[in-house]
Amino acid sequence: MTGSSEQASANKCLLEVQGVSKRFGGLRALDGVNCRVSEGRVSAIIGPNGAGKTTLFNCLTGVDRPTGGSIRFLDREIAGMASHRIAAAGIARTWQTIRLFEHMTVLENVLVGCHCRGRCGMLGAALRLPRHYREERRMRRAAMDRLDSLGIVELARLPVGALPFLQQRRVELARALVSEPRLLLLDEPAAGLNARETIELGELILQIRDSGVTVVLVEHDMSLVMEISERVFVLDHGTPIAEGTPREIQNNPQVIAVYLGVEA
Ligand SMILES: Nc1ncnc2c1ncn2[C@@H]1O[C@H](COP(=O)(O)OP(=O)(O)OP(=O)(O)O)[C@@H](O)[C@H]1O
Ligand SMILES: [Mg+2]
Known part of the structure; x- marks a missing residue:
């Protein structure tokens, strides 16, 4: 500096x-x-x-x-x-103290990170427009790809709170990276x-x-x-x-x- x-x-x-x-x-x-x-x-x-x-x-x-x-x-x-x-x-970040939703699955936690890149918006989601479903499928694919690249794709459906610490850190990284x-x-x-x-x-x-x-x-x-x-x-x-x-x-x-x- x-x-x-x-x-x-x-x-x-x-x-x-x-x-x-x-x-x-x-x-x-x-x-x-x-x-x-x-x-x-x-x-x-x-x-x-x-x-x-x-x-x-x-x-x-x-x-x-x-x-x-x-x-x-x-x-x-x-x-x-x-x-x-x-x-x-x-710009994405992780936190000094792990901030994950313990009772949600690994995949759901990572999907939270997709939010800022969503293109469909609240209205599309509320009206259940086809493009909302397309967007959701795209986000899930992106989240699974991230989990795969971080070596934890097999944990996708497990609740985050049950995982060892290092795996939780990997989930945090996946969540930060999914927004590209x-x-x-x-x-x-x-x-x-x-x-x-x-x-x-x-x-x-x-x-x-x-x-x-x-x-x-x-x-x-x-x-x-x-x-x-x-x-x-x-x-x-x-x-x-x-x-x-x-x-x-x-x-x-x-x-x-x-x-x-x-x-x-
Ligand atoms: N929201 C806040 N309100 C008041 N003081 C704050 C706030 N956030 C940080 N501080 C103070 O600012 C200073 C810097 O804090 P900071 O958390 O950035 O340090 P740090 O370098 O991250 O320390 P550590 O290595 O312990 O995490 C500290 O004196 C802290 O008490
Ligand atoms: Mg600090």
Whole structure:
């Protein structure tokens, strides 16, 4: 987020965050955050608890309205736009705490994610027009394809609440991906996973990137961050303090100081 590096400009810039701030009363959760996310990469945002990582995702997805600054996605200003419009523009996310409908099946949960791409509308559904059924069939096919690509198509008819944690994470990914986003934001996807599951998740994220979706993850699991990210941004108390490759970040004295809680 700070400075600039030639490496980041090699690919097309998909998302550009400039001077974004967010205040909650007297608290500056974000204070002049800048970052450029290149298309086709995995980038990571790290920082201690309360650094503002989730707030930044909330500003990017219209959950929170930034107090100041600009957010450009595909050369279009999206700061302050409603979340359903941002979703339709091509940004999808998962949440820090799993947000699935436990009593619904895997397929039904994924179909929730199709909503923002629906073309038929409420009236078509209410009148049961033929195109509504065509649309529904198309959505189910898309949802099943996503489940298949994430290796859980055989779970489609099971209630989500009965599944192990990693499988629930996969359902969340399927739900986010079924809207065919250009940019996927993952808020602590490895939380609650063991080491082996975290490696599996990393492979899954790279597979998603290879399918053409740009990924930004917020993550505390440094092994995952260092393994799969090409670019790492560091936030501390809402302020960007470093940006670089995983190796540069690992050796940055200011970052080390923030994580160890000592003066640089
Ligand atoms: N809706 C809100 N109202 C008031 N304060 C908030 C709100 N959301 C976040 N904050 C505050 O903003 C700061 C940044 O919070 P945020 O959740 O973005 O941090 P984070 O980096 O995601 O932390 P963690 O790693 O623990 O998830 C914290 O001090 C938090 O208490
Ligand atoms: Mg958070």
